[in-house]
Amino acid sequence: MGSITFWLAIPIFILGLAVGSFLNVLVMRSLRGEGFWRGRSHCDHCGRVLAWYEMIPLLSFLVLRGRCRTCKTEIDIMHPVVELITGILFVWWWVIGFAFFKITSTPLLQIIQPAFWLLVGILFLVIFLIDLKSSYIPDWTVAALFWLVLIYRVLLSWVGIYQVKDLAWSLFGASVLMLFFLFLWLITKKRGFGFGDVKLIFPLGLIMGWPKMLIGTWLAFAVGALVGLILILIGQKKWGQTVPFAPFLIIGTTICLLYGDSLLSLYRAWI
Ligand SMILES: [Zn+2]
Known part of the structure; x- marks a missing residue:
């Protein structure tokens, strides 16, 4: 430094x-x-x-x-x-973070890239806190995240840093994940899961990209189950009581963004 x-x-x-x-x-x-x-x-x-x-x-x-x-x-x-x-x-x-952003020599992107990730970090914090405090995700936060990441990804594809094929895969993968969450929302009779989570997974999937979004989602469920179990064991929650899920989606996505590549190669070496 x-x-x-x-x-x-x-x-x-x-x-x-x-x-x-x-x-x-x-x-x-x-x-x-x-x-x-x-x-x-x-x-x-x-x-x-x-x-x-x-x-x-x-x-x-x-x-x-x-x-x-x-x-x-x-x-x-x-x-x-x-x-x-x-x-x-x-x-x-x-x-x-700035070390990651220096991968581009395009002057405009040298400003847009760090600004994008800082805004994503701030939005993550806001969604995490509001859901934790109220079990509710305001639509404006999901919409802001969605437009931010969509415009950013399209821009990166346009200048050739990100491949159009990868963008298409990410959009497809995020849609499939959203359908999966919709399915969970329906079968848990809208109790275990909020509709806000169904909406939130789309921009989060798009941020992580394909196939890393699978790792991030898996981590969210794993950390969520672990924390849920600990809360039950220490008597803070009972079986069947719901815990806000967005904080875990944010944690899963963040771990995936930081360590997704290493986790993916670990997984590939293992199978
Ligand atoms: Zn006072």
């Missing part, structure tokens, strides 16, 4: 914290059905409008010791956690 990369990692981390702070507002307002841009940040409990120094990512939470200054109600731990995770996402993207 060069020293410029290193020193710029600090403002990038702070930028990530600020974006994380914004994501908290976005997620909380989306859960309550409020407008995104209206109203100032306030305490969820007593409704007091927050001062600027109560809205500094991470620091405010630490200084206030996780409580509202006036009503002393505990602040949701989600706020500092999301800020920290977003900060880490930004630093990871800057320090490690």
